[in-house]
Amino acid sequence: MMRTSRQALTAVLATVLATTAACGSGEEAATKLELSAALPDRVPSGATLRLGDPQLQALIGASGLDSELDDAGITIEWANISGGPQSIQAFRADKLDCASVADIPSLFAAWTGTSTKIVFQSVTVDPLEHPIYKLGVAPGVGVASLADLRGKKIAYSAGQAQGALVLRVLQKAGLTQKDVQLVELTSTGDSYVTALGSKAVDVAPIGAQNVKLYEAKYPGATSISTGIRDDASTLYCLTSAVEDANKAAALKVYVAVRTKALLWSNDHPDEFAKAYYQDTQGLSEKDAKAVVEINGDKAIPATWDAAITRLQETADLLAKEQNHDKLDVNTLIDRRFEEVQADAAGAAVVTGDAA
CATH class of the missing domain: 3.40.190.10 (Periplasmic binding protein-like II)
Incomplete structure (x- = not known):
């Protein structure tokens, strides 16, 4: 009985100390909220x-x-x-x-x-009138429609939205990964634009707002729409x-x-x-x-x-x-x-x- 009482007292003291520390820092102690529970209406101090x-x-x-x-x-x-x-x-x-x-x-x-x-x-x-991405086409590469992607080198980043878009584009075109050459590139900054300009890839999804800059920077560069909601x-x-x-x-x-x-x-x-x-x-x-x-x-x-x-x-x-x-x-x-x-x-x- 004494051991049980001591354990209970220890638990109570730990709770009190945690609450006191939270109050001392101006922040209310957080409790776990079940994902099925309603969202709280009151924002606690220090959130x-x-x-x-x-x-x-x-x-x-x-x-x-x-x-x-x-x-x-x-x-x-x-x-x-x-x-x-x-x-x-x-x-x-x-x-x-x-x-x-x-x-x-x-x-x-x-x-x-x-x-x-x-x-x-x-x-x-x-x-569809305001896509996030368009398909940039490298200078001199003949891609006027999704069907023209067959056999092309396409920039691809598996863990990013651009990578998923490429797979959806291939699906829409009736193509598989075996019908194209996916080139693994991490899309950071203007890396896709640079890859297109240097002809390291034939096609790459680039931000719609960058299309004009890309086409102006690289003579002969073009772009096409994906026709896919993104x-x-x-x-x-x-x-x-x-x-x-x-x-x-x-x-x-x-x-x-x-x-x-x-x-x-x-x-x-x-x-x-x-x-x-x-x-x-x-x-x-x-x-x-x-x-x-x-x-x-x-x-x-x-x-x-x-x-x-x-x-x-x-x-x-x-x-x-x-x-x-x-x-x-x-x-x-x-x-x-x-x-x-x-x-x-x-x-x-x-x-x-x-x-």
Whole structure:
């Protein structure tokens, strides 16, 4: 009985000490939040989020919506990180809670043992009119349609959105990997453009905003459209972050603010161009405005059903073509934030997924 009493007393003292330490640091002790539980309505004192979301960082500041984060008592530790490879590395080092990416990184995080959840989905209005990527064609190479890809050297990055796009393009063209030569390249900065210009590859997916610059830099260079929707845009987080009650409460506020900021950018394209592309990316005023126009307006879907269907199709394709395990993408989605987005968008929410 005495041993049991001592054990119980030790447990109580440990709890008290942990709570005292948290209060002393101005931060409430976090409790684990089950993924099936409702998101907390109250943001606790000292709630902090570590975010790799550079574009939205600029938008939130330019729109004045950062005041809503301040009013909620949320501290944001911004990191100049986005995209799959950087964010997964930061997740593994426990240096980041969430990052802005396309949909592919969530798949590769799962396949490589990093548990994440998607908490935000946005789409492009008229996505086929405003693609994220086009297929750049090297100078002197004859590619006028997807059928012409047969036998060509195509830049390929297995773990990135560009790699998935290449596989989807081949599928649409009725081709297989054996019908082309996939050249493994990591797409960082202008590496694909350089590879095209030097004719190391015949074809490579390049950002639509870079097409004019590419064609001007390399005489004889051309490009074609993929005809494939590639506008997936998400915010994904470590599962441990959304299981942390403090961070989950802060994320609920952040997702709402992020939604409002994204919609604000549609109505303030010049301010968006200056705040992000000009002031942080170093583009000229003319080029910054051109990029915003090329990228098109963004929309918040009323439901994530269509996005999940597309992600499952992509996961199935990658599992087959890259020898990954089959994956149920519903395990990667935290649909509690679906309603948070829709409520924040209000009348601006779109049905039909802007397809």
